[in-house]
Amino acid sequence: MADDQGDAEGGLRERPHPTVVEHDAYDRAAWGRVRDESPTLRERLEAGQRIFPGFEALGQDVFCALFKYTLTLAPPAEATEGRTALARQVLGWVRSAKGLERLRAETVLDEPRAGLGTLWVLDRVYQMLTHPERFSQRRLLAEFELKQLEEQVEELEEQLSEAAELSETPLAERDPDAFQSTLDTLEGELSEARRDLKRMRGEQARSLSRLPADTQTRIRDLLDTLPERIEENERELSAFGQHLGLPDGATGGSAAAKMELGDELAQSPKLRLLSRMVGAFREFAQAQRRATFERRPAEVHAIDMGRDLARLLPAELSLRRHPxxxxxxxxRFAEAKLLQYAVEGQERAGRGPMIVCLDGSGSMRGEKELWAKAVALTLLEIARKQKRHFRAIVFSGGRHDLRVFDLLQMPSPGISEPPKVELRDVMEFADHFPGGGTHFEAPLDQALELLEAHPDLKRGDIVFITDGAASISSAWLTRFKAAQARLEFSVYAVLVDVGRRIGQAPQADAVARFADRVTSVSRLTSDAVKDIFIRI
Incomplete structure (x- = not known):
């Protein structure tokens, strides 16, 4: 399972690295799914494997220690004593942690939680291995030599056993001296290899015994806090999903995908802060739109299916009281398949796509970036409820710096359910920031691409958020305005002027050339873009 270092040079056949925790096929399958489907876990295993030959096997041991219903260590084997020494040391620290049973109550038979705990434990072990005061470069190289020497001893023992068996056959009678010479040579090589192995195991044992006292404490302390960290991580991940309108904060996907998302959220204060901002902005936008549209008339124009009790047909309502x-x-209520009146008011169905072009230049880094992405993700929720296509475009210096995110998965034609949001895609968008300069034409061309793809859907919207200025050619502007007249979309520009006195030039003049409406923002609050939340 683990990479085998040095086999090509030594002529030894590849051998899986021994593990310490007893496991069965079900445990191996669970570990395989989590490892193979999690890029982050694979990267950390590969990084650890490059400096320590048993790192991947240690990962499986830690996972099984958290995942298995019964945690049992395999009896020590003299042949693999050196290769499993560090794993036994680490597993000993894990088993002696006061919070282990509390942690296992959360992780047993739960692949995402066990995988997340494994990631964080491996992080701590990797830090230990790469700390020069704990493991020197020489000591780490010695681990590879020790691994190769143990495998060499195993190989020589097998060869000696096979040679001894052959010496008892008629074949050996043809040249008994040659067979005896072969046996003597193998015994000599084996004896020498065993002496070297004993010496290296002694050096390894002394090295492990001299580890600083806080090494064990750091592993135990991590285990003691992991139950709270995992629970807090799940709450934050669920909240992030809820802020995006996902039912019950559902994250979907495989166990490894949930583990990936959880680890990314845990490692990124930026994402956690953005999650809270999106929640606040979303509530504000909903309140503003509710207050505005409750006062606007609506008329019945069709019959559709859903579960809005206020719009159900009388015949459907009568079923509630029927025994x-x-x-x-x-x-049918649970499946949203009750007949109801379809009303048409200010927010009609069939609106064109919504595209947010977000400036990712260096000057937007920090607070302005978070605010702009909170606005974008709030608009994503509005688009989801309106069943509109949604595209976020992060731009900076030019076409090669563009990153396009289509954040809604539209339902098949004829399906009335709202579009779906993939949390993985949203987190990639939230984390992406190219830096660099500012170029306006490229992102607007990308926005036009989506609008052109749905020419039958009019009244689309482009929201353009920037804090800079860029030149626009007259020829390009003429083409853009012609497309706007044909497709009937609106362009709202948000000029972020935080940190300096608001001026009308050159920033406002630059965006006013292509935008229908320009909003200058001097304070990064949800109220600053209230007009867009209502109009869009």
Whole structure:
């Protein structure tokens, strides 16, 4: 399973690195799924494997220690004593942690939680291995030599056993001296290899015994805090999903995907802060839109399916009180398949795509970037409810710096359910920041691409958020305005003027050439873009 260092040079056949925790096929399958489907875990295993030959096997041991219902260590084997020494040391620290049983209550038979705990434990072990006061470069190189020497001893023992068996056959009678010479040579090489192995195991044992006292404490302290960290991580991940309108904060995907998202959120204070900002902005936007649209008239224009009790047909409502059909009513209510009036008011169905072009130049780094992305993700939720295509475009210096994020998965034609949001895609968007200069034409061309792809859907919207200025050619502007007249979309520009006195030039003049409406923002609050939340 683990990479085998030095086999090509030594002529030894590849051998899987021994593990310490007893496991079965079910445990191996669970570990394989988490490892193979998690790029972050694979990267950390590969990084550890480059400096320590048993790092991947240690990863499996830690995972099994957290995942298995019964934690049992395999009896020590003299043949693999050196290769498993560090794993036994680490597993000993893990087992002696006061919070282990509390942690296992959260992780046993739970692949995402066990995988997340494994990631964090391996991080701590990797820090230990790369700390020069704990493991010198020479000591780490000696681990590879020790691994190769143990495997060499195993190989010589097998060869000596095979040669001894052959010496008892008629074949050996043809040239008994040659066979005896072969046996003597193998015994001599084996004896020498065993002496070297004993010496290196002694050096290894002394090295492990001289580890600083806080090494064990750091591993134990991590285990003691992991239950709270895992629970807090799940709450934050669920909250992030809820802020994006996902049902019950659902993250979807495989166990490894949930583990990946959880680790990324845990490692990024930026994402956690953005999650809280999106939650606040979303509540503000909903309140503003509710207050505005509740006062606007709406008229019935069709019959569709759903579960809005205020718009259900009388015949459907009568089923609620029917002793035999009430259960059928509840089933169709859960599936949003009750007949209801479709009303048409200010927020009509069939609106064109919504595109947010977000400036990712160096001057936007920090607070302005977070605010702009909170605005973008709030607009994402509005687009999801309106069943509109949504594209976020992060731009900076030119076309090669563009990154396009299509953040809504639209349902198939004829399906009335709202578009789906993939949390993985949203987190990639939230974390992406190219830096560099500012170029306006390239992101607007990308926005036009989506609008052109749906020419039948009018009244699309482009929201352009920037703190800079860039030149726009007259020829390009003429083409853009012609497309706007044909596709009937609106362009809202948000000019972020935080940190300096608001001026009308050159920033406002630059965006006013292509925007229908320009909003200058001097304070990074949700109220600053209230008008866009209502108009969009």
């Amino acid at each position: 035999l059909l009430r259960q059928e009513f509840m089933r």
